[in-house]
Structure formats: structure tokens, C-alpha cells
Amino acid sequence: MKTVGLVVEYNPFHNGHLYHAQKARESTGADVVIAVMSGHFLQRGEPALVNKWARTRMALQNGVDIVVELPYAFSVQKAEYFSNGAISILHGLFCESFCFGSENGHIAPFLQTLQQMKEKSHLLEPLIHQYMNKGFSFPKAQTLAREELFENKLPLDLSRPNNILGFHYIRANNTLQKPMKPLTITRQQADFHEETLGSQSIASATGIRKAIFEKQNGLSTIEQYVPAATLEVIAQYLNKYGKLHHWDLYWPLLQYRLLSSSAAELANIYDVAEGIEHRLKEASLRAQNFSEFMQSVKTKRYTWTRIQRMLVHILLHVSKEDMAAAIESVRYVRLLGMNGQGREYLNRIKKNMELPLITRAASYKEALALDVKAAEVYALGLPPHSSHSLLQSEFNEPPIILP
């Protein structure tokens, strides 16, 4: 059976994702489409709109055959670690190829860029640090260093977010003993961070989330941009838990954590650096909500998403040592869901897999400690009566199985 892998967040699953999965299957002739999907907290440092089980259901009802989890240790990380984790899981599931959406849409420029940057990597790193020492954020410093070094002659525009991710997938893939075949498709119409909804059928997940939270009748506003299953799953989730997740729900917990921890304790949290802990504590005393808080802590030095990732780690109380241990111990593939085709594939490859395929969390409590904590804190954003049922689900929820 031929298999193609996707790296996804599905927050929520929309028509662009449907197109991506279909194109990946078509252009590789794959029998099985595997998605490695972030759990409850995402790369931009945000809680997912609905939990991973609900998002798995959306994917399985829209042509994805297997959904496995990208563990917290990789999912709330900068592009490089995020990509390493995702690619290694797809590789561990014996995908022959993987397919990502990008602004560029052709694979050659990615490979050429990787080659050129390898040749000049000894010059690039010091230059990036020089720019960071001038106060630029890491992505901005990267861009400036690349401009200086390559004079804008790189074949790939690395200022575009999906080109960046794709570049890191390919870099991670190239370090494997047997690299998978990389494919890319052009992202249709919507820009990655596009916040307004147009008249087409494809919109960015960011725009869709914004509409859900800010428009009256949010769900009907997004109808044209998402498959029916997405609407249905979101409506069921709302019905069951009363809320969709966003940072505002976690603000009371984050504020409490910031005020009740010492600056030294915060400095020991993963990704917290350079004294920003004082700024965070100070701001938490005055801010009335999450967006006020973000406005008062943002700085030229860090991107918005970097700060948000930092805050997720603080919310989950993940120390530098915790994260090092977690990255070290991520030696498993956790199954979130599959259909009949997916099941057949997993049955075939299971015995050859180097990593254990986890179907029930209860048997892997220690290895999964960080993901379990993420699920618990994720649940606590909801009102007590809702969080209670969600809290129990991490250990007891079996993978979702569709025919």
C-alpha cells in the first residue's frame, strides 16, 4: 500500500485542507493518507478551537485515513523542532512521500535553497546572531541575514510562512537515512494569516476562527469555507462543552500562575529567556484580559507567536528540564483515529515499526506525561461542569474508528 504523509493542525479542518488531502492522494497515487496533527496546543502558541478528538473526527470524515498526534514536545515549538518531530513520525509510519502546501508550489526551489544555505551555513549563523543582538526577533534576524548573504537571490521566498515550514520539513527529511519523497502544492487563494473571509470557498483557518468568535452567527458565516463534517463537529462540541477554546478562557489561570510564581521559577520555564519573566509578571498585575496582556508584553525582540508559545509553556508549567526530557522520551506514535483503509495499513506495518503505536494512554502514562498534562490544562479552560467530563477523556478515550 502506498502512503503519503501530511503535517497538519486542522484548526479547524476547512476546504483548503480537503483540497490538500485530495491533491496529495492524487499526485502520489497513495492508498493511504496519514496526517500527523498537533494535539491541544498549536505552533502559534494557542489552544486549539476544539480538542484533538473532535479535530480527528473532522479529518477522518474528509478523506484522511489515519490521524496520529504530534506530541506537545514538538507541536508548541519553532518551525525547526516542529518539523523535525512531524517528519520523524511520518517516516516512522513508513510514508513513501509527504506533501505540504506552500506559497511557492514547486519543490525544486526548496531543494536548491537548502543546498545553497548548507554551503554558507558557517556564515549565516553568526550573521543571524549579530542581527539579534541589534534587537531584532529571530525570524526578522534570519531574513536580514539571508538578504545580506544571498542578496535576495535565493530561489525560495523565505519570508512566507508556509515556505518556511516546508523548507524545514525538507531539511528534516534530508537528515533521514531513507528520505521520503517531498511534494508541495500551491496554497489556494487564502494567505496563511489572512483574517478576512472572501467570497471564495477557501479561507485561512485564522480567518475562519476570527469569524467564529467575532461574528454573530459565526458558524453560519463559515459554512462556505468548511466541509459539512466540520460544522457538525463544532456544533456538537459547543453543545457538549458550551465553549470553543481560545486564550481568553485561560487568562485567569495564566494570570494566577504568573502572579503566584517567583521570577526565578518563571525563568526556569522552557523558552523563557533574557529577563522577560519580570516583564510578564509586571504586566499580569495590570492587564484585565489576555489581549491587554499581550499588548503590554510585546516587544521588537520577540515575535507574537514566540511570546504566545512561551505563555503556553508557562500555563502548562513546563520547565527547561521537562522539555529536554520530553523531547528525549518521545519514542512512540500515538494513534488518534483511523478508517478501515487506515486500519488495514497499520495492521500490516505494526510489527515492523520501531516505535510503539499507542492506542490507549493509560498504558503509557509516563511517556505521555506532557501530553496528558496538556489535555488536563486544556480542559480546565472550560467551566467546571464541562471541564470535568473533558478531564476524564485523555486516559479513557479510545482512538476514533470509522468504517
Place this chain on the structure above:
Amino acid sequence: MKTVGLVVEYNPFHNGHLYHAQKARESTGADVVIAVMSGHFLQRGEPALVNKWARTRMALQNGVDIVVELPYAFSVQKAEYFSNGAISILHGLFCESFCFGSENGHIAPFLQTLQQMKEKSHLLEPLIHQYMNKGFSFPKAQTLAREELFENKLPLDLSRPNNILGFHYIRANNTLQKPMKPLTITRQQADFHEETLGSQSIASATGIRKAIFEKQNGLSTIEQYVPAATLEVIAQYLNKYGKLHHWDLYWPLLQYRLLSSSAAELANIYDVAEGIEHRLKEASLRAQNFSEFMQSVKTKRYTWTRIQRMLVHILLHVSKEDMAAAIESVRYVRLLGMNGQGREYLNRIKKNMELPLITRAASYKEALALDVKAAEVYALGLPPHSSHSLLQSEFNEPPIILP
């Protein structure tokens, strides 16, 4: 000027407290009545109904001349430490006498009991430990050990809560170089923990709080048991902040703290011992509210109040080292409020005081760290818009001054 000291919580100030303050003044002929009052968290391991400023106002409007704070390092402690802290502060303010309510009502039995227990202390301590090793709580083991050793012939009934506190006041007082003169009055009518309101004008604070939270028209139900100022202050507080404080408000934060901390981290919190941290974590996953949680963690080994104090320390994230440092650094007297008479007295004694008299927290940030944290976490129990104004008050609130 003659001065008498009281050790109080005023949660809330009721007619029994009024009687206590009047009697203390009368029987000592004091010009000045000083109350050392617990801050935001109390000896039974509970948040105070209203904050310390509101409770100070109640006291000043009912015949107390000076209110100073019993710091967190002493207020959320077993009787022994609580009493040591309170007595040393009254002594630091040059009180000639102190007066407490007790079930016994006479001072001689306290002094005689202290004497007899001193004589047999070498036998008592090992016996208490023997009973604790059989699984009894500390207070129960104390009672059993005393019964065995003194065959119920002690002149004081040490199974009564106010006799116990009084006994510890007197023991602490007797260690001073110049002990104050101890006085006790019989507590009128209401038992310490009496939970029902009778037809008299005096009821226990416990009964009054229960009525406020559980009865419709709670405030009018308590009218006959509290001075007008208490009702007024509570009504204003409700009007300003929307809620009166109780454990339920802090359950989401406590649950979050328990679930997001490792067992090892919890074991490092002050007063947490003997593996109870595992029991706490386990219960926090299943409980839907604070009382469900308490029901599932209670054990023969620990009293209810001991567990609640433990939970306050967990909520405030006070480690064993933090508490040791705090007890060591409590070298100040913090003024919460005074009237004209009180002001005159403080002006006279100020220059002779060994401890600094703090009127503004901002100048003593480090020494007050634990009390400031207590005030901040106390505020976070309220909804965000209310907590915001309360959060600012700890540093900026000047002592309350009445004519």
C-alpha cells in the same frame, strides 16, 4: 496610656466581638484597644469573607482603636505558631495586657495547666507521637496522650477550641522577657463552631458565614447578630466586587495548580507531608467542586482544618523554604487602621518600637512578599473586572484612618 491587645480574625465582626472588645477595655481600664488581625487567609485554612481593609473598617467602627495585621506566616498556621506570632506583635506594641475569649472563662486554670504540662513535657511528646503513629490526627493524639498522662485531671478542658488557643497565647506570653497580663472572658452563648443561628444576639462567625452563603436574604438573616457597620461594609463590598470570598471561588485555581504541578513539587509545599500530595492530585482530577474534593481527600490522619491550611499553601505556592524564610523575616508591624486615640498612642510609642511600623506596603516589598502574594491570589478569586481593582490595592491602600 494603658493598652490591651486582642487576637482576632473578625470574619466578620459580630456582636460577640463587640462584647469582647468592650469587656477587654472595661476590665483593664485600657485607653487603647489593639487588635492583631489575620490578613486574607485564616487559621482554619479559608479565605476571609471580605478583605482585610473591609474587616479593619468594621473593627474601627466598633470600638477598636488600632488594627495591625497578623502576617500570613502566622495566620495560616496551627495554634502554636499562630499564637506565637500574635502575642509577639502585641508585645511589640507595648500592650500591658491581652484578653481572649475562652470556654473556661478564668485565667487560673490556664496557668495551672501550663505548669503541669511543663513538668511532664518529657513524657507528653513521645506519647503524642505514639498515638499519631497509630493513625490519629495531631489534635486527637494530643487529647489521648493528655488523657493517659493526666487522667482527665487537668484544670482546663483542652478539647475546646478557644481554650486551646488561649492556652497557646499564655504559653507564648510566658516565654517573653516581660510577659503581658493575660485576661480571659467567657465566650457568650455561641460555641466556636456552632453552625445554626439562634434567637439571641450573639452567634458564631461560622454560623453567620453559613447563613450569608446558604440563606436567601443572607444579609438580613444576620442582622441581629452583627453591628450595623458590619452589614454596611459587607453590602458595600458586594456592591463593589460582586462576591464574598469562599473556597469555591478558588477551586478552579487550586485544581489547576494541583493538576499542573508534579507530585514532587507539591511535596515541597509547606505543611504537605507523608505522600498526601498523590491523594490530592488524584482527587483533583475527579472532583467537580471544592467540597467534593475535600470529601475525597479527608482522612483520619489529618483534621479538616489542617488539610485546608495545606491547600491554602498550595494555592499560594508557598514552599517549605519560603515559609521558613518568611517566619524568619517577619520583623515588622503592619498598620491596617486606627482612630484618633490609636494614632496618638502610636505616635507616642513609635520611636521606642524595635520593629518598624509599616504604613505603606510599597516601601517593604521584600519583607511583605508573602502577604502581597496572599493579597494578589485572594483577589484572583473574583471575576476579572473585580479582581483588577482589588489587585492594585495591596500596594496602594493606605491605612484606614477614622477620627
